[in-house]
Amino acid sequence: MTDKSASRAPAKDLAPAPAPAVAASPGRSGEGTAWLLITPGVIWMTLFLVAPILMIVYVSFWTQTTFAINPTPTLDSWRDFFTSSTYLNSLWTTVRIWLIVLAATLLVGYPAALFIGIFVRSRNLSIALLIICVIPFWTSFLIRVLAWRPMLGREGAINILLQKFGITSAPIDVLLFSQLSVIIGMTQIYVVFMVGPIAFMLSRIDRNVLEAARDLGAGFGRIFTRIILPLSLPGVVVGSIFVSVMVLGEFATSAALSGRQVNLLGNIIVTQVGSLKWAFASVVGVVLTVIIGIVIAMLLRVVDLKREL
Amino acid sequence: MSDASPVLRLEGVVKRYGDVPALDGVSLAVQGNEYVSLLGPSGSGKTTLLRVIAGFEVPDAGRVHFNGHDVTGQPPHERGIGFVFQNFALFPNMSVLQNVTYGLINADKGAVSPAEAERRALAMLEMVGLSGLEGRSTDQISGGQKQRVALARTLVKGPKLVLLDEPLGALDANLRARMRNELRSIRQELGVTFLHVTGSETEALAMGDRVAVLDRGRVLQIGAPDTVYHAPETPNVARFLNRYNLFAGTIPAQGQFAGPFGTVSTPPARPADEALYGIRFDRMIVEPENPAAPAPALHATFRASEYLGSSVVSFFEGEDGRIVETEHHMSMGAPPEFLTGQRYTLRWDPDHAIVFGQSAAG
Known part of the structure; x- marks a missing residue:
């Protein structure tokens, strides 16, 4: 159409x-x-997106034996997934980590975007600040993730500093190889995808509109809740979609920083593919795709992007 | 008509951007229940002046007194001065009604209940002629209606002073004429003071009870529109009025002016740095070319004319290449026909001239 x-x-x-x-x-x-x-x-997307997705759905119904797979249709892999507490726990962990990271990126990213989009008056300066936000991406993903180890470890920079200033007496173990380290790592990587869209929406707000609100007697709090926040919502939704899609499909950060304590659906796919369990990996892939689809659909209901952009 | 003490008083307000003074010592008093229009070319500092009064900018020197208090350092939301923006600056995420109730409900000081706010907002919307549009969103209404929402939103707060930054600039011509009348009648009905900034001399003269002329950050003249129109005090005021032919020349002796039209006796000169002779467009008389005509007589070639409905403006090119304008009011009869390229002699009654400058003798 x-x-x-x-x-x-x-x-x-x-x-x-x-x-x-x-x-x-x-x-x-x-x-x-x-x-x-x-x-x-259209050709590219059909060959490399639509066809593989259809294939994954199809393969998820294939029959899996220990080292072989054949196209006899069966629901075994699906039954395995939904009856195993390990996999259901992993599903729940994925959703939990996603929600926490989404909240954390919003909490860290929104104020930064507010500063860049509203409080910085010079257009050049706000663009420069956005570029600074992207600087971490000049290094590879793996290095960015692994760099957290010397930072968060028992003998890491944070623990050394905390003890040096006498804030803690013993190193904090929970900083590395825990759910916390995965959340810290993911928030740091993905927060910029939240800052960008929100800062963009905020910078489009007419300064006179904010001045008019002040002139009508409203303090910053009332201006924020009634004008700035509603006008920035499309940016929040777009940023949330970026972060959600990336976090839900994540496996590298948890593999590098969780010490196998956090098993996301993405990690399961990696493991299953590694042991040639294609049918089961396909089931997890379909589940993950459906979850991402539901999340995007829900986020799009928050604002009418067509109208706001 | 006006209260004893001024509602707004500016004392030597200075505002610089870098080294450039946008306001260079502005002093101004505005009475209660008065319509003051502030005329200035672009870059004269008129918008900066409004922003200083509203509190969006803090002056580098000088004081702003509002309603008997010094408000120089006070933030805008505590001043209670209304501001109507040139682009209206409506809240895009709200309906017409929500725009108008916003300031009543969300004020830090003196907020009212939503029900009371709605009652007042509906009354104000009726007054500005927007009844029935309460539920519309701001992109579903026309430019003129947006203007009224902006006005209603400000007036519903009951300010003593409303600043209007080129309020008619974003409207098309016939709407502009209608809004002029409406602005005046709304102001009269509410008894508030309007300070209206404009770059249009016709708008300034038509709307203001008094007209203040601003140039390069200074107030050049403030007075009743007819006073400013008939008796501009400085050459630049005469220029901004866009109704005077101005001729450079010399003043050989007190009461005399030597210009391209000969040497004539004049009314007393107003002190100014440059010697200028001004004569209004509609005082000009066009005669067939007559080289022997006594001064003042300007020999010029007809170039073009412009039909304005109530009058015709004709453009002549003087011998020095400068354009001289004449205006013929239709009420004086049908306009004379001039031939393009034909030479004419322009004359006028020298008593109507305005002269600026100092006599060469000192």
């Missing part, structure tokens, strides 16, 4: 163009261009 309207619009624009070449076949050349533009994307 969208393809159709997208191809119509340029055709209409081209129709009154004075160039004779275009005027000779006004509709066709415009429509042809539009199809040409969308074709590579």
Whole structure:
């Protein structure tokens, strides 16, 4: 449906163009261009997204034996997943970690975005600050994750500092190889995806609107709750979608920082694929995809992005 | 008509951006229940002045007194001065009604209950002629209606002083004329003071009980519109009025002016740095070319004319290449026909001239 309207619009624009070449076949050349533009994307997505997803769904119903797999349809893998407490726990852990990291990125990211988008008056400075937020991405994902070990470990920087200043007498063990370290690591990596969209929405708020609110007698608190926050919600939703999609599919951070204490659905997929359990890995993949779909659908209900953007 | 003490008093207000003074010692007193229009070209500091009065900017020097109190350091939300923005600055996430109740419900001081706020807001919306549009969102109403919402939102708070920053600038021409009348009648009904900033001399003259002319951060003149119009005190006021032909020349002796039109006797000169002779467009008389005409007589070539409905403005090019304008009011009869490229002699009654400068003799 969208393809159709997208191809119509340029055709209409081209129709009154004075160039004779275009005027000779006004509709066709415009429509042809539009199809040409969308074709590579459609081919790519069909081959490498739609087809594999359909394949994963299909494989999840295959019959798995210890070292082989055959396409005889069965519900065994699905039954295994939903009857095993290990896997259901992992499902719950994934949802829990996602919710905590989502809240943490919001808690850390929103004030930062508020500072960048509203309180920094210079456009150049706010862009510079956003670039600074992206600096961690100049190093590889693995290094970023592993760098937390010398930071959070028993002999790590944080414990040394805490003891040096006499805040704690013994090193805190829970900092590394725990759920906490996974949350810290993920929040640090993904918070920038929250800051960006929110700062963008905030920077679009007309300064005069905020001044008008002040002039009408409202202090910052009332201006924030009634004007700034509602106007930034689309940014919060877009940021939340980014963070959710990435956190729900995560496995590397928990593998590197949890010391096997946190098993996310992503970690299970890695393990199952490693032991060639394709059918079971497909079940987990489908479950994860469905969860992500539900989360995105729920987030999109919060605001009408079509209207707000 | 006006209270004894001014509602707003500015004392030597200075505001600099870097080294550039936006306001260079502005002193101004505005009475209660008065419509003051503030005329200034772009860059004259008029918006900065409003922002200092509202409290969005803190002056580098000088004091702002409002309602008998020094409010110089007070934040805007504690001042109780209304501000209507040029772009209206409506709250985009709220309905028309919510826009108007916002300031009543959310004020830090003197907030009212939502029910009372709604009652007052509905009354105010009726007054500005927006009944029935309460539930609309702000992108479902026209420019003129947005203007009224912005006005209602400010007026419903009952401010003693409302600052309007080029309030008609964003409206199209016929709406502008209608809103002029409405602004005046709404102001009269509520008895509040309006300080209206504009770059349009017709708007300033039409709307203000008094007109203040601002240039390069200074108030050049403040007075009744007809006083400012008939008797501009400085050359720049005459320039901004856009109704005077101004000729450079010399003042050979007190009561005399030598310009491109000859040497004539004049009314006494107003002190100014430059010697200028001003004569209003509608005082000009166009005659067939007559090289022997006695001064003042300006020989010029007709270039073009502009039909304005109630009058016709004609453009002549003087011998020095400068454009001279004449205005013929339709009430004086049908306008004369001029031939493009034809030479004419422009004359006027020298008693109507305004002269600025100091006599060369000292």
